[in-house]
Amino acid sequence: MYSYQRLQSFAHNVFLKIGCPAGEASQASEALLSADLRGVDSHGVARLSGYVRLWEAGRVNASPEIKIVHETPSTAVVDGDRGLGLVVAPRAMEIAIKKAESAGTGWVAVRNTNHFGIAGYHASMALSHDMIGLVMTNASPLVAPTFSKERLLGTNPIAVAIPAKNQPPFIADFSTTTAANGKLEILQRKDEIAPLGWIQDEEGCPTENPYALENGGALLPLGSDREHGSHKGYCLGAIVDIFSAIFSGANYGPWVPPFVSFLPLSDDRVGEGIGHFIGAIRIDAFRPAEEFKTHMDNWISRFRNAETIPGKDRVLIPGDPEREFEIERLENGIPLNEKVISDLEKLSNKMGIEF
Amino acid sequence: MYSYQRLQSFAHNVFLKIGCPAGEASQASEALLSADLRGVDSHGVARLSGYVRLWEAGRVNASPEIKIVHETPSTAVVDGDRGLGLVVAPRAMEIAIKKAESAGTGWVAVRNTNHFGIAGYHASMALSHDMIGLVMTNASPLVAPTFSKERLLGTNPIAVAIPAKNQPPFIADFSTTTAANGKLEILQRKDEIAPLGWIQDEEGCPTENPYALENGGALLPLGSDREHGSHKGYCLGAIVDIFSAIFSGANYGPWVPPFVSFLPLSDDRVGEGIGHFIGAIRIDAFRPAEEFKTHMDNWISRFRNAETIPGKDRVLIPGDPEREFEIERLENGIPLNEKVISDLEKLSNKMGIEF
Numbered sequence: 001m002y003s004y005q006r007l008q009s010f011a012h013n014v015f016l017k018i019g020c021p022a023g024e025a026s027q028a029s030e031a032l033l034s035a036d037l038r039g040v041d042s043h044g045v046a047r048l049s050g051y052v053r054l055w056e057a058g059r060v061n062a063s064p065e066i067k068i069v070h071e072t073p074s075t076a077v078v079d080g081d082r083g084l085g086l087v088v089a090p091r092a093m094e095i096a097i098k099k100a101e102s103a104g105t106g107w108v109a110v111r112n113t114n115h116f117g118i119a120g121y122h123a124s125m126a127l128s129h130d131m132i133g134l135v136m137t138n139a140s141p142l143v144a145p146t147f148s149k150e151r152l153l154g155t156n157p158i159a160v161a162i163p164a165k166n167q168p169p170f171i172a173d174f175s176t177t178t179a180a181n182g183k184l185e186i187l188q189r190k191d192e193i194a195p196l197g198w199i200q201d202e203e204g205c206p207t208e209n210p211y212a213l214e215n216g217g218a219l220l221p222l223g224s225d226r227e228h229g230s231h232k233g234y235c236l237g238a239i240v241d242i243f244s245a246i247f248s249g250a251n252y253g254p255w256v257p258p259f260v261s262f263l264p265l266s267d268d269r270v271g272e273g274i275g276h277f278i279g280a281i282r283i284d285a286f287r288p289a290e291e292f293k294t295h296m297d298n299w300i301s302r303f304r305n306a307e308t309i310p311g312k313d314r315v316l317i318p319g320d321p322e323r324e325f326e327i328e329r330l331e332n333g334i335p336l337n338e339k340v341i342s343d344l345e346k347l348s349n350k351m352g353i354e355f
Numbered sequence: 356m357y358s359y360q361r362l363q364s365f366a367h368n369v370f371l372k373i374g375c376p377a378g379e380a381s382q383a384s385e386a387l388l389s390a391d392l393r394g395v396d397s398h399g400v401a402r403l404s405g406y407v408r409l410w411e412a413g414r415v416n417a418s419p420e421i422k423i424v425h426e427t428p429s430t431a432v433v434d435g436d437r438g439l440g441l442v443v444a445p446r447a448m449e450i451a452i453k454k455a456e457s458a459g460t461g462w463v464a465v466r467n468t469n470h471f472g473i474a475g476y477h478a479s480m481a482l483s484h485d486m487i488g489l490v491m492t493n494a495s496p497l498v499a500p501t502f503s504k505e506r507l508l509g510t511n512p513i514a515v516a517i518p519a520k521n522q523p524p525f526i527a528d529f530s531t532t533t534a535a536n537g538k539l540e541i542l543q544r545k546d547e548i549a550p551l552g553w554i555q556d557e558e559g560c561p562t563e564n565p566y567a568l569e570n571g572g573a574l575l576p577l578g579s580d581r582e583h584g585s586h587k588g589y590c591l592g593a594i595v596d597i598f599s600a601i602f603s604g605a606n607y608g609p610w611v612p613p614f615v616s617f618l619p620l621s622d623d624r625v626g627e628g629i630g631h632f633i634g635a636i637r638i639d640a641f642r643p644a645e646e647f648k649t650h651m652d653n654w655i656s657r658f659r660n661a662e663t664i665p666g667k668d669r670v671l672i673p674g675d676p677e678r679e680f681e682i683e684r685l686e687n688g689i690p691l692n693e694k695v696i697s698d699l700e701k702l703s704n705k706m707g708i709e710f
Contacts, residue, residue: 072459074429075640103458104427109641145658147667152658160594170597172590178583197583204664222577222584228533228552229577235527235673236591238658239515242525246650247641253657270653285430286464286602295601298625302608303500303507303593309559312502318590 001333007045008033010344013353014048018055019062020087028086034121036334039325042182043118046340049347050259051084051115057261060084060114066091074103077248078110082273085116085137089276093125093133096280100131104285109248112272115139115259119159120173120322126161126280127169130289133161134279138244138251140258143177144218145234146226149204151218152254155180156240161319163283165293167300171319176236177219184210189337197224243277250275356688362400363388365699368708369403373410374417375442383441389476391689394680397537398473401695404702405614406439406470412616415439415469421446429458432603433465437628440471440492444631448480448488451635455486459640464603467627470494470614474514475528475677481516481635482524485644488516489634493599493606495613498532499573500589501581504559506573507609510535511595516674518638520648522655526674531591532574539565544692552579598632605630 008029015025032051036044054060064083068076076095080088092108099106116122119135126133139154155175162170179198187194187210194210201207202216206225213219221233245252250271257265257274283289306315336344348355363384370380387406391399409415419438423431431450435443447463454461471477474490481488494509510530517525534553542549542565549565556562557571561580568574576588600607605626612620612629638644661670691699703710 070641072637072640073457075459075636077641102428104430105460105462107460107636144664145661145670147663148658148661148670149664150661152661160590162597170593172594174584174587174590176587178578195582200664204662222587223533224579224583227550228579228583229529231671231673232529232531232577235515235529238525238673239527242517242651242654246647246654247638249642252650253654270650281430281462282427283602285427286425286432287604292601295607295625296597299597299601299608303503306500306503306505306507307559308502309499309504309555315500315503316586318586318593 002336003333004033004037004330007036007334010348010353010355011045011048014052014347014351015062017351017353018052020084021063024063024087027090028084031086031090031117031121035118037326037329038118038120038322039329040118040182040322042180042185045336045344047115049343050261052347052351053261054114054259059257059261059265064088068095074099074105074107076106076108078108080110080113080273082112083114085114085274085276088113089116089122089135089278090125092276092278093122093135093280096278097126097129097131100280100282100285104282106280108278109244110276110278111245111248111250113250113274113276115274116276118173119157120161120171122278123159123161123173124169124171127163129280130163130283132163132281132283133159134281135159135276136240136244137276138241138256138274140256141254142181142213142219143221143237144200144204145238146221146231150254153221153234153237153241154256155219156237158236158240162296163293164296164300165290167297168323169319170296170300170317171322173322176222176233176240178222178224178233179219181213181219184213197228240277245271245275247277248275356690358688359388359392359685362391362689365703365708365710366400366403369407369702369706370417372706372708373407375439376418379418379442382445383439386441386445386472386476390473392681392684393473393475393677394684395473395537395677397535397540400691400699402470404698405616407702407706408616409469409614414612414616414620419443423450429454429460429462431461431463433463435465435468435628437467438469440469440629440631443468444471444477444490444633445480447631447633448477448490448635451633452481452484452486455635455637455640459637461635463633464599465631465633466600466603466605468605468629468631470629471631473528474512475516475526477633478514478516478528479524479526482518484635485518485638487518487636487638488514489636490514490631491595491599492631493596493611493629495611496609497536497568497574498576498592499555499559500593501576501586505609508576508589508592508596509611510574511592511599513591513595517651518648519651519655520645522652523678524674525651525655525672526677528677531577531588531595533577533579533588534574536568536574539568552583595632600626600630602632603630
């Protein structure tokens with residue numbers, strides 16, 4: 001078990017070392033660690049060395065000049081100057097919140113940015129302003145649209161954070177695939193097969209092999225197959241791709257640059273970096289916030305107290321599992337698997353930063 | 356086969372007869388028939404007598420005074436005055452488009468409205484303005500959230516229409532369930548069983564019985580079960596419910612009034628009517644429309660020309676199947692099943708309108 005403070009301080013020092021200004025190193029480490037706290041182990045410190053390798057490859061700018069390049073009362077396009085998404089996305093959300101204060105809603109499309117950790121962290125920034133936060137990003141192509149053998153979309157997550165009154169907020173944060181990459185890694189570590197409907201092999205056929213993705217296969221859109229609605233998951237992933245990248249001028253579809261630095265960037269880019277789409281909706285642009293939040297409490301209690309199917313003891317509200325992880329891990333620490341520990345130790349040696 | 360003109364004219368006369376002003380009768384019949392044209396047979400003239408019964412039950416106001424009750428530069432709340440959703444939703448989209456012209460985006464939450472046919476019709480209104488249209492609505496509770504035995508959500512569809520340049524537009528229009536109600540009716544007519552993952556029975560157990568919904572069972576969120584991501588479909592349905600109804604002051608969750616008029620309205624309503632959420636995004640609020648649409652063409656060609664999995668000859672772009680139906684049915688007519696024909700004949704007799 002590793003304490004939150006210890007891991008955040010390590011990440012903070014690593015970001016300082018690669019040249020992030022102090023405030024941004026702090027922002028980046030907080031955003032990164034929020035994944036570990038919330039139980040999304042694939043998106044937290046496990047990725048720290050990956051971010052450093054992107055910086056070494058010249059793909060991440062540690063002190064970016066993040067700029068608004070176009071705007072209207074409710075929209076803006078932001079150029080992230082190759083910054084860490086962990087820093088660029090919160091900046092974009094601040095702009096969206098500011099727009100929402102005056103125009104009712106704010107919508108910011110971001111180009112020339114990098115992976116931003118978990119979408120839910122950024123969406124949740126809107127909550128304390130009595131706003132709804134909405135965040136999406138495109139990502140490296142690992143997903144085959146319905147009927148496609150080729151990988152053309154990323155796991156393209158969507159997060160929506162909605163405040164309530166006495167209930168904790170509703171925070172949905174999900175990839176638009178049946179299962180995201182991190183779940184395959186867990187199966188590989190446990191030497192287990194994958195449920196049918198998660199992946200297809202390099203020929204485009206259903207498979208239970210959790211290594212199929214490494215062997216040229218693809219993740220499947222939410223819905224798994226046509227009969228179970230995979231065309232809807234494909235629609236969602238496509239909408240995230242278009243909103244994140246075609247609004248902003250980032251790369252889209254199969255042109256999105258890979259997260260891993262050892263894969264070369266494609267020669268025929270269609271934009272700059274990856275793209276995010278970030279929105280803030282001021283609640284009282286529709287209805288007094290107190291009234292809205294009272295109804296949210298009612299919604300949440302009704303759903304949480306629903307009768308359950310056999311073998312299950314409660315219906316969850318989006319955000320419940322992550323919040324429970326956060327409480328538990330702030331108290332008892334964050335478990336890391338051996339591969340991640342050895343990776344962090346190597347990083348510690350390389351950078352001369354105590355782990 | 357029935358010609359589009361014949362069916363639209365019949366629907367138009369029926370709407371006139373119940374008291375719709377001429378312009379609104381024309382709008383309602385066009386919106387309704389767009390479903391038949393696009394192959395969404397469950398949402399077109401098959402529902403005409405249902406709308407009339409709602410009017411007979413006093414739940415539909417044929418000449419509503421549709422009003423903006425609150426607004427900011429980029430948002431509005433609209434009271435539909437119990438109008439047909441087929442009329443209220445296009446009005447709300449017009450308001451959203453107007454807001455988007457000045458503020459960059461426009462977002463309209465609608466309460467006190469009724470079912471609006473297919474979401475894609477309303478979303479597509481934005482296209483000719485070089486805008487993206489986004490439309491969602493909540494609906495009668497038929498769907499059980501993950502782990503719930505109770506039906507708490509509607510099939511809550513989302514539609515997003517995005518213009519391209521030389522390619523036809525991208526139009527996604529999908530329920531947030533594995534399969535919508537209309538598909539069960541098709542199975543019942545063919546005397547076939549339902550794929551596992553579409554429905555659960557009244558105990559909350561998986562079932563292949565296509566009549567399970569009538570017997571107290573429930574439709575399942577997109578993803579089918581927890582292992583295949585049904586919690587993500589549940590999140591989507593919940594977001595549609597909250598955006599459509601809690602922003603606007605409509606009924607939400609299990610309180611949404613049933614579409615069928617023979618079921619009584621609940622006594623403990625939490626709002627007025629059902630709710631829609633309707634948005635328009637001006638493309639050049641982000642980027643010159645020509646540039647955006649050129650990239651959309653590139654996106655669409657790349658996906659349409661992707662290599663396919665065995666047994667499939669092409670990857671579809673959202674909107675392709677509906678557009679092909681529309682071309683074919685405008686030319687050759689619209690097929691109706693016997694039950695629908697007999698229903699329309701009864702309606703014809705009752706209202707004294709030639710069918």
